[in-house]
Amino acid sequence: MTTPVTVDEPTDADASALGAMHLRSWHETYDEAPGIGAAWVDEHIGFITSPPADAFRVRTFAAQRADPSRTYYRVARRGEVVVGFVHASLPSQDQDDDGDAKLEALYVLRSEHGTGLADRLMTSALAWADGRAVWLEASPLSVRAVPFYRRHGFEPTGETGVFRHRVLTVTLRRPADA
Ligand SMILES: CC(C)(COP(=O)(O)OP(=O)(O)OC[C@H]1O[C@@H](n2cnc3c(N)ncnc32)[C@H](O)[C@@H]1OP(=O)(O)O)[C@@H](O)C(=O)NCCC(=O)NCCS
Structure with a gap:
């Protein structure tokens, strides 16, 4: 029988396993991508498994506990193994907040x-967003x-960028629910 996947709020003990899973996903996605490759991923993305990156995740989990309406983070596990995550947020209230x-x-x-x-x-994050527009x-x-x-339901906005001087990005936006 296949082990089911659970989706839960993470605890601080998940921080380093999430970093390792995130880096592995980068390797799975970009090692064969034109102009990127495994060495570039390790050099430029490897920091996500570092203690400061773990500390950042722990702060994010604390922010979620303090105000779950502004931070959303869930970890997916198959058995004990971290196999995915989602993180979404609202801009902090002192920022120019377009909602x-x-x-x-x-x-x-x-x-x-x-x-x-x-x-x-994705469905869980959209439920958390509660009808707001979402961008990424x-x-x-x-x-x-x-x-x-x-x-x-996301559409490209036409905005583009380059992450870490190498990885082309596009912005997509899902309008607020009618
Ligand atoms: C992006 C991601 C979350 C999507 O999850 P997934 O389980 O792969 O998604 P699905 O299988 O539901 O859908 C993938 C889509 O890509 C399409 N697809 C599959 N192979 C493809 C290929 N070689 N070229 C183009 N499209 C492809 C599928 O047909 C599907 O589109 P459809 O829904 O219109 O049929 C997952 O692939 C992932 O984690 N990738 C690595 C990390 C990443 O890029 N995350 C996003 C960071 S912004």
Whole structure:
């Protein structure tokens, strides 16, 4: 019998496993991408497994506990193994707040692609956003990402960027629910 996937609020003890899973997903996605490769991922993205990155995640979990209406973070596990996560936020109240939520990150391991787990994480984040518009940045080099987001109602805004001087990104936005 296949071990089911659970989706829960993370605890501080999940911080380093989430960093390792995030870096693994980067490798699975970009090691073969034109102009990127494994060495570039390790050099420029490897920091996400560092103690400061773990501390950042722990602060994010604390922010969620303090005000779950502004921070949303969920970890997906198959058995004991972290296989995905989603992180979304509202801008802090002292920022110029247009009311839009930002989908900060949504990653699932390759072994979970096409299983519906990413849909489950997205659906939960959209429920958290409670009808607000949501925006995100994604790379077309992650070939599944843009089709996935479009299926969930996101459309490219026309804005583009370059992450860490190398990874082309596009901005997508899902309008507020009518
Ligand atoms: C992006 C991600 C969350 C989507 O989850 P998933 O389980 O792969 O998504 P799905 O299988 O539901 O959908 C993938 C879409 O890509 C399409 N696709 C699959 N292979 C493709 C390819 N080679 N080229 C283009 N599109 C492709 C699928 O047909 C599907 O589109 P559809 O819904 O219109 O049929 C997941 O692939 C992932 O974590 N990727 C790595 C990390 C990442 O890029 N995250 C986003 C950061 S912004």
